[in-house]
Amino acid sequence: MVERNARKRSAQEIIEDIRKKIPHIEGATIEFVDMGGEMFGGGGGPPINVKIFGKDLSLLKRISEQIASQIKDVKGIKDIDTSLRHGKPELQIRIDKEKAALFGLTVYQIGQEVRTATQGRTASRFREMGEEVDILVEFRNEDVKDIKDIENIPIVTPLGKCILLKQVAEIVLTEGPVRIEREEQNRKVSVTANIEHRDLGSVVRDIAKEIEPIKKTFPSGYSIEFGGEYEQMKETFITLGIAFILAIVLIYMVMTAQFESFVHPFVIMFTMPLAAVGVIWALFITHKAVSMPALMGVIILAGIVVNNAIVFIDYTNRLRKKGLEMCEALVLAGKTRLRPILITAFTTILGMLPMALSRSQGSEMRSPMAIVVMGGLFVSTLLTLIVIPLIYTIFDDLAQKIRVRTKKVIHGDEGKNRV
Missing domain, CATH: 1.20.1640.10 (Multidrug efflux transporter AcrB transmembrane domain)
Structure with missing residues (x-):
């Protein structure tokens, strides 16, 4: 945008105008980021950030979706999103340990065979003129291009018998998280949002009221914290509060010396x-x-x-x-x-x-x-x-x-x- 003194509308008014003119695009996510927060010590992220901590990613995803749905009607909330909403497709190989044990195989051995087939394994090194080059053994791309090919990956048992992967494992096409976030060694999922025409403190209070019934249903080991600009605001208020108290003490001490x-x-x-x-x-x-x-x-x-x-x-x-x-x-x-x-x-x-x-x-x-x-x-x-x-x-x-x-x-x- 042009300089502030060269335009008549504020950034928020321009954002609202752009938001109204953008058509609905299936699967697209549109975000408006306030870079002013980054200038004043913020991270440049959304002002609302509800952090959910727990162990099971699927449960964390379900809780985050519940919270996102619950707070959508809070006045002043815009652009609600969750960090686990958009996953990437992946194949999950679910090994049946009992069947694998019958063939004398462990999960590690099966994993190594699958890794060799899909990513390759360094079999040896080629040395020439003092330089070493890894010799990688792997399947051809056309041999592992779909789920059927993965199911038919041969696995050699300790007894020398060759079996197929599908005999000891189930292969499922699903979605996995783009990234797994952690904070203080705990898994975390975030629900983020922007605000308009309201102050941050009142919006957070309304959100806390809305999600209170959801918090009561949490299993043991799951918790919620407010982060983002709200967390920075609390830390700033505490720091400035200490500075204010110190200022009062110093002013009183100076006046005490002056008036005796x-x-x-x-x-x-x-x-x-x-x-x-x-x-x-x-x-x-x-x-x-x-x-x-x-x-x-x-x-x-x-x-x-x-x-x-x-x-x-x-x-x-x-x-x-x-x-x-x-x-x-x-x-x-x-x-x-x-x-x-x-x-x-x-x-x-x-x-x-x-x-x-x-x-x-x-x-x-x-x-x-x-x-x-x-x-x-x-x-x-x-x-x-x-x-x-x-x-x-x-x-x-x-x-x-x-x-x-x-x-x-x-x-x-x-x-x-x-x-």
Whole structure:
């Protein structure tokens, strides 16, 4: 496709238009792959990947077909496929061990004879001028061109008698898997699908509800896991969650050193829940899902939203040191620092606006991040001027009461010692 800024339709809209125009072709499989997932650390595969683990391939195939049929009506699901749906034709030689034992033959011996007939066996090596060439003994192609020829492959018994393969084995034409997938040494079959007009998390939840009755019928040793982009999303959320917690701890430690207090930094940290209100509101209004770029915006926001509260609390403490009462100091700090707080917040919000409204290439990564920062900072700034003074008053009164009680306990102990 042409560059994003040179077209009016999104990739998803173009895919839907192409899907409608493609006629039904018997036996053909048509897939649409989002290469953007590969750019952002994904594998470039379908977003939905239901992994089924077990031992028996035929049972795994039946379960995968049941799941594919069960989830086809889930809203937003497209291009459902299974990794074992398309097999390759193969001949299976099913040896009757009892009959083979009567002729003194083992499965290995019969297998070696069949292999020699169909693939050949190295009988010797031809040496000339220091070079070796394998001498391969095998049947002619016209001698093993159909099932009848395979059935009539001669097998020599240990007693020197020659029998035919069909006397000790049954030959069946069937389909076998194109490939056998394994994960952590377990056989695996995958049911994959694409999604449209819905977020990945809600689709996976609906799929989990649909396949729950099927899971209850599983025999022992069979299980289901969700892989693909959903698995990567969970790992990303865990990593970013740890990073967010670490950011909060570091911010609190820095503010504790700055204010030389444990209470005032704790009051400032209340700006983060206020910012969370703005984040949820912004994502809801813009119809954006919680994604990796959005969570990165939350981590960035954690370091920005505390600035307004730091300015407010720091100036309040300065006024109180000059002799003003707490309520007077809070009111005066609000009046004096209102303009700097609003200017700082709105310059950041306006600076993020072009990124949030961008529709150029890569905007899928930048836009959610900017929207999160803008929404969180806007709501946090407005609520900081109302909520933070209230929380400051509550915690300051609480700290004052604790100090008074502590002094009473200490002086009471000293009085007893003097008596």
